[in-house]
Each structure stands twice: as structure tokens, then as C-alpha cells.
Amino acid sequence: EAGVAQSPRYKIIEKRQSVAFWCNPISGHATLYWYQQILGQGPKLLIQFQNNGVVDDSQLPKDRFSAERLKGVDSTLKIQPAKLEDSAVYLCASSLDPRRTEAFFGQGTRLTVV
Amino acid sequence: AQSVTQLDSQVPVFEEAPVELRCNYSSSVSVYLFWYVQYPNQGLQLLLKYLSGSTLVESINGFEAEFNKSQTSFHLRKPSVHISDTAEYFCAVSPTGNQAGTALIFGKGTTLSVSS
Numbered sequence: 001e002a003g004v005a006q007s008p009r010y011k012i013i014e015k016r017q018s019v020a021f022w023c024n025p026i027s028g029h030a031t032l033y034w035y036q037q038i039l040g041q042g043p044k045l046l047i048q049f050q051n052n053g054v055v056d057d058s059q060l061p062k063d064r065f066s067a068e069r070l071k072g073v074d075s076t077l078k079i080q081p082a083k084l085e086d087s088a089v090y091l092c093a094s095s096l097d098p099r100r101t102e103a104f105f106g107q108g109t110r111l112t113v114v
Numbered sequence: 115a116q117s118v119t120q121l122d123s124q125v126p127v128f129e130e131a132p133v134e135l136r137c138n139y140s141s142s143v144s145v146y147l148f149w150y151v152q153y154p155n156q157g158l159q160l161l162l163k164y165l166s167g168s169t170l171v172e173s174i175n176g177f178e179a180e181f182n183k184s185q186t187s188f189h190l191r192k193p194s195v196h197i198s199d200t201a202e203y204f205c206a207v208s209p210t211g212n213q214a215g216t217a218l219i220f221g222k223g224t225t226l227s228v229s230s
Contacts, residue, residue: 031216040223
């Protein structure tokens with residue numbers, strides 16, 4: 001079974017530029033999560049999708065971050081414009097059924113904003 | 115709301131020594147409990163989980179954790195560690211029953227460093 005795929009693995013941009021990350025969850029997984037992991041901290045939820053609907057985006061900085069999950073499969077997370085404090089690893093995870101709460105994580109995208 | 119506290123940021127041990135990584139949580143509702151491991155340059159992998167039933171849960175590589183409801187703890191233990199156990203370990207919780215709020219809430223992580 002293929003795992004959660006993310007791209008790119010690494011990205012370096014200048015502040016005020018825009019960037020997008022892509023995630024392909026495990027086939028058949030209805031729930032998709034985006035987490036932000038700042039160095040030295042645990043992952044923090046940014047947004048949770050159930051199929052193509054948003055379940056929880058309470059911690060997403062909506063003035064600069066946006067995410068979509070068209071057709072309930074792949075998802076993209078965008079930052080525009082980026083700030084220095086956005087430097088982090090962005091993790092995508094998926095789960096078959098939210099009530100089973102076993103999430104499978106991708107390898108993440110490491111973003112450096114200079 | 116839920117929160118997770120991992121009491122040690124770094125735990126250095128010698129190979130074949132026992133280890134305990136401590137985790138406490140705070141929640142006003144029932145929660146599921148998890149330990150995830152992150153090896154260098156790899157993604158998070160589920161190590162073990164407590165959903166219900168026996169409060170002692172085990173992983174396939176010798177780790178175990180015990181859910182203590184009265185102390186709101188879920189400490190991770192291994193009686194004899196290997197060099198290959200060197201990694202970052204994350205304790206996490208998620209609320210039970212509420213479909214809209216099932217996302218994992220993580221602690222800050224504990225770096226386990228095993229040396230020979």
C-alpha cells in the first residue's frame with residue numbers, strides 16, 4: 001500500500017513570496033490533515049478535511065494560508081505572502097475513518113523562509 | 115480543549131539500559147492516546163495507541179505504555195534499548211466520539227539518544 005505522498009521535500013523562498021505544497025493521501029482515506037511542525041515543537045494542526053469539506057480550520061492563519069481538497073483526494077496548502085516565522089516542516093496525514101483515529105503521515109515538506 | 119506535556123525534552127541512555135519517556139495530558143473529555151516516533155529524515159510513524167480495554171499497550175519492537183486515568187499519564191517504557199531506537203518520540207491525544215474534532219494534539223517531543 002502506497003503511503004502519503006508529499007512534494008516538494010524541501011523549499012527555500014524569500015519572505016513575501018508565495019509557496020504551495022501538495023499532498024496525495026492514501027487511497028480511500030476520507031480524512032486529510034495538514035500540520036505545521038516548527039523546529040523543537042510538536043506538530044500543530046492547521047486544517048482537517050473530511051472528503052472535500054473543511055472540518056476544522058480554527059488554527060489556520062487565514063490571512064496568508066489557504067488549503068483546498070478538490071474532489072476529496074489530493075490537497076494543496078498555500079502560503080501567500082510568506083513570513084520568516086513560517087519556516088517549518090509541513091506535514092500531511094490521512095486516515096481512513098476519523099473515529100479510528102490512526103493517522104498516517106507523509107515525510108513532510110521543509111520550508112525555509114529567508 | 116486538550117493539551118499534552120512531555121516532561122523531558124532529551125533523554126540520553128546507554129544501549130541495553132531501560133528507558134521511560136513521560137507524557138501527561140489534560141482534557142475535559144475522554145481521549146484516545148498515542149505515541150508516534152520520528153526517525154531522522156523520516157515521517158511520523160505510529161508506535162502504539164490506547165483506544166479502550168487493557169490499559170497496557172505494547173508495540174512490536176518492545177515498547178509499552180500504560181494509560182493511567184487518575185494521573186492522566188501515558189508513559190512510554192522499554193526495558194532494554196538499542197542504538198536503532200534513537201529518534202524523536204511524540205505523545206499525542208485526540209478526543210473520542212466527536213467526528214469534527216478528531217485531530218491529533220501533540221506534545222513537544224522527547225529526543226531519545228542511545229549510545230554504546
